[in-house]
Structures are given as structure tokens and as C-alpha cells.
Amino acid sequence: MTCLPTTSPQKKLGLVIDLDICVGCHACAVNCKEWNTGGHSAPLTDMDPYGQDPNGVWFNRIHSFEVVDEDNDSRTVHFPKSCLHCDDAPCVTVCPTGASYKREEDGIVLVDADKCIGCKLCSWACAYGAREYDEDAGIMKKCTLCVDRIYNENLPEASRVPACVSTCPVGARSFGDLNDPTSDVSQLVADREGFDLMAELDYKPTNKYLPPRPKQNEHTVSASNKPVALTPVSTEKAGLLAQWADKVLSL
Amino acid sequence: MHPAKSVILFTTASGAGYGLLFLLITGHMFGVFPADSTLAYSGFGTAFMMIIIGLLSSTFHLGRPERAWRALTQWKSSWLSREGILAIVTFGPTGIYGLCWIFAPNTTISLLLIIGVTALLLCAATVYCTSMIYACLKPVSAWHNRFVPASYLALSLSTGALLLNGILHLQGKNTPLFDMITIALILVSVIIKYYYWKYIGETKGISTVGSATGLGSMGKVRLLEAAHTEANYLMKEMGFQIARKHAKKLRNITFISGFILPVFLISLTGITESAGISNLLVFCSIFFGAIGIVTERWLFFAEAKHTVSLYYGAQSV
Numbered sequence: 001m002t003c004l005p006t007t008s009p010q011k012k013l014g015l016v017i018d019l020d021i022c023v024g025c026h027a028c029a030v031n032c033k034e035w036n037t038g039g040h041s042a043p044l045t046d047m048d049p050y051g052q053d054p055n056g057v058w059f060n061r062i063h064s065f066e067v068v069d070e071d072n073d074s075r076t077v078h079f080p081k082s083c084l085h086c087d088d089a090p091c092v093t094v095c096p097t098g099a100s101y102k103r104e105e106d107g108i109v110l111v112d113a114d115k116c117i118g119c120k121l122c123s124w125a126c127a128y129g130a131r132e133y134d135e136d137a138g139i140m141k142k143c144t145l146c147v148d149r150i151y152n153e154n155l156p157e158a159s160r161v162p163a164c165v166s167t168c169p170v171g172a173r174s175f176g177d178l179n180d181p182t183s184d185v186s187q188l189v190a191d192r193e194g195f196d197l198m199a200e201l202d203y204k205p206t207n208k209y210l211p212p213r214p215k216q217n218e219h220t221v222s223a224s225n226k227p228v229a230l231t232p233v234s235t236e237k238a239g240l241l242a243q244w245a246d247k248v249l250s251l
Numbered sequence: 252m253h254p255a256k257s258v259i260l261f262t263t264a265s266g267a268g269y270g271l272l273f274l275l276i277t278g279h280m281f282g283v284f285p286a287d288s289t290l291a292y293s294g295f296g297t298a299f300m301m302i303i304i305g306l307l308s309s310t311f312h313l314g315r316p317e318r319a320w321r322a323l324t325q326w327k328s329s330w331l332s333r334e335g336i337l338a339i340v341t342f343g344p345t346g347i348y349g350l351c352w353i354f355a356p357n358t359t360i361s362l363l364l365i366i367g368v369t370a371l372l373l374c375a376a377t378v379y380c381t382s383m384i385y386a387c388l389k390p391v392s393a394w395h396n397r398f399v400p401a402s403y404l405a406l407s408l409s410t411g412a413l414l415l416n417g418i419l420h421l422q423g424k425n426t427p428l429f430d431m432i433t434i435a436l437i438l439v440s441v442i443i444k445y446y447y448w449k450y451i452g453e454t455k456g457i458s459t460v461g462s463a464t465g466l467g468s469m470g471k472v473r474l475l476e477a478a479h480t481e482a483n484y485l486m487k488e489m490g491f492q493i494a495r496k497h498a499k500k501l502r503n504i505t506f507i508s509g510f511i512l513p514v515f516l517i518s519l520t521g522i523t524e525s526a527g528i529s530n531l532l533v534f535c536s537i538f539f540g541a542i543g544i545v546t547e548r549w550l551f552f553a554e555a556k557h558t559v560s561l562y563y564g565a566q567s568v
Binding site for chain 2: 066090199
């Protein structure tokens, strides 16, 4: 049944993404694609991969936003986005076939590839754009939280985390049980005031995002809070030869 | 949202079919039409044809149509599943009512009443479920409101009435009463549609790019760099732009072709003596009504904005 589990899952496995640390290198998306194209929902089909209009299924996409504050001071925030494994997941309840389901044991939301009819309604119900349709297979695909890695006893214990977490070169992604208040990820969320995306829709996403820290402004901003302009290093006039070279080269 | 042709055909054709069944059975129960079998054959035949075309068309939208039967299993949670089940169940009482009408005109009134009322409730419930497939989606604020079920139900009845009115005229069984009913149903639809457009024009979704990224409290957020260079599934399916550009013109087409012209043409049948001209007028009323309802449904999809577009450059939805 595509009803949600009646009892709240014991564990709520999910990701905590630190927007302060992420540098937007897209390594998590690439490693996700690499692992999952051979994993639970394989393949992550690419249509026309070397042609004019390459497109395909990815479980993780990195958007980059600019935030401009009241002082016209801007900063760039790289924003990785994948399935948030919501507690109240409408992508599951709208599914007419029972293909979309939420696991009782750990809260992971998955698609049963043998039952999906490719009606795409789940992708409409997801506010976050976490589901991508595989045109070739005719079914919906989505992040599995690397369910085939995190419990995989053939992998060394340190590798039993989602591919995106294992590859992040700056440690911007953490994985763990967000239902356990003592877990590292829950502590991180509590310390850094982690937040839900589009909390107003009440989907109760499991994944949390950590806000960028306030800017360390003393070196880059003057007392008046205006950015310091670059000043010439030397005020002396250049020599004759240098002036002549400058003229010639400027022609 | 991307306006898929198969879904437009499904919602309009099956909507008109259920509306036609509803009016045919109600009219028969109240003795509005003569209870002859020609009307039953043509009325039920047209309605079932429209519904079957609609249901078949909806399966063309599927990636794996051979598994479509699985969509009948999740009635506990899914409006799409409920719609599928009710669509099939409705064939029962409506079909039996039609058979009684044709082959057993002496069926007792109470039995006919039970079958008829069940059929009417099922027709209405099926159209309601179709509308709830869209109205239950929170990320699309243009759909997540009470005007959506109201307009689906009203348009189902008015398009069904247009068809039934056409059948009655062709068979010379038209009455001023049914002409008036058709016009009244079209007017109710246009009022509801007007308020729907007013609502979506004045109401914005509660989500913004600020809440979608959680960065809104830090300042003004804008997309700096897209996540990918080419359009992906999400942008094609949920970032449809064309209709919004022409929304006003298309609304006028819907208004004139779908509502004004049919009302005008049906009114004209009242002043002509010639059956030929009258038939031509009702044929035109159905033709323009069809253009209107398809434009209306196309706009219903194309005008609706999804919260996903907040991650692709939209400031609000």
C-alpha cells in the first residue's frame, strides 16, 4: 500500500547538508551518478549523451544561488538538492500502484521498479523536484539514500554511507539517524540551527540544511560597512622606458 | 505544468461523457425526455464512447501502459487510483440503467430509482476524483484550491449538456426546457471559471525562492548558476512557459468559444423554424464548445506553476 507507515519510523536516516561549507564542485552529484547507475535503481539513463541535447536521470543536482543582503553585500551559496525522504511524503500517497513506498524501518522513500507505471504523478506531488523520470525505462527514479551501500556488508564499514557523503571533499554532507537526538547529525542540526526546505508545505523533510555562517567581515569591509576599494600599491610615476613600453603595448 | 495531450483528452472527453450520463439519467427519471430506445442508444452510446476514449487516452500518458491495471490497487491513499476504480465501477449502474430503459421499460420505479441514484452518485464521484488528482497537489497552488473540483464538476455537466442537447435536436426531441438547462449549466461554468481565474490571478503560492532554499532570511535570493546546462525532465515537465505568455488571449478564446458562442447558437435555435438550420446551429455549438473546453484544459495545465521552478530561477509561484 502507498499509505505512509502508521507508526513513525524507528530510525529516520537522512542527510545534513552544510551550505556554509559546500563549494559547489558537483563531486557528490558525479559520484551519485557513478554509483547509482549500477545500483538499486540502475541504470541512470542518459538520452543523447554525446549529442545536441544531452539529458538524463540524476538523483542529485547542485544549484548555485546568490543572496544579496540589505547592505547590497552579496554572497554565493551552493545548494545541493536530492530527495529529502519526507516524513509526510505525498509522492508516496499519490502513487496509484503501490510502487512508491516509505520504509518503516528507516524512513527511506523508494520506488519499486517492477510496479511503477510511469504516470509521473509522484514527481508532480514532490515540491522539491527530487524525482526524475527515466524516458527509456518508462518509470520514475529517485535517490535511494544509497540503500545498497549503507547496509552493504561487503563494503568496509567506513564506506557504508551514501556515495555523495563519501565523496564530498570538504565534508559538507553528513549522514545519520535524525530521529536519534544524540546522533552526530542531530547534534549538528541543533548546534547550527538546521532548517527544513519549504517548511510551510508541511512535508516534514528528514534531510536538513545548515545555514551559511555570518560573514567574517573585519578584513574585507571597512568600518562604514562599505567594501574597501583596492588602492594602488605605488603612487610613484613609472620610469620613461616603462611609460614608453606601456604606450606601445596599449596600441 | 506541461499540458500532455493525452491527459487533456482524458479529462475533457471523460468529463463530458459522465456529464452526459448524469443528465441523461436525471432527465429520464424526471420525464424530461421521451423514453424511447433511440435516445437511449445514442445517448448512452455517445457517453460510453467518450469515457472509453478518455480512459484509453489516459493510458497513453503512461511510461508502462501494460501495467495500468496496477493503478486500481491504491484506493486507500491515491485519488488517481480512486478515479480509476470508480470509472470502471460506474459502467455497472449506468449500463444497467441504460439496459432497463431500452429492454425493460416496465421496471418498477423504486428499482429504477435505486439504480439511477447510484449511477448519478458514481458519475459525480468519478469526476470529483479526477479533479482531486490535481487539487490534492500542494506544490501547484493554481490547482490546490476548491475552485478546481467545482470547475471540473460544472464543466463536466455543461459539456455533457451540449452533447445531449445536440442529440435531442438531431432526433427532433429538443425542448425549450433542455435548451434552457444547457444554457444555465454553461453560465454556471463560466461563473466558476471566472472566479477560478480571479483566484489564481490574486493568490500566490506560499512558497518562494527564499523558503525553497531556506536563505530568504539572509537577503534577496536569486539563481546564480543553473544546476545543469540542458533542460532536464523537471524543467520540461514543470517549467512549461508558452501559455503564460498568451494566457490572456487563450482565456478569451475559452470564454468566447467555450461559453459565449454555444449559448448564442443554442438561443438562435429557438427562433428558427427549420430543423436543418437548427441542427447546424447545435452542431456548431458542440464544435465551438469543444474548442473552448480543450483550450480551457490546456490552460489549466499550462498556467499552473510548480514549486520546482523556484530552483530554476522563479522568485515565486
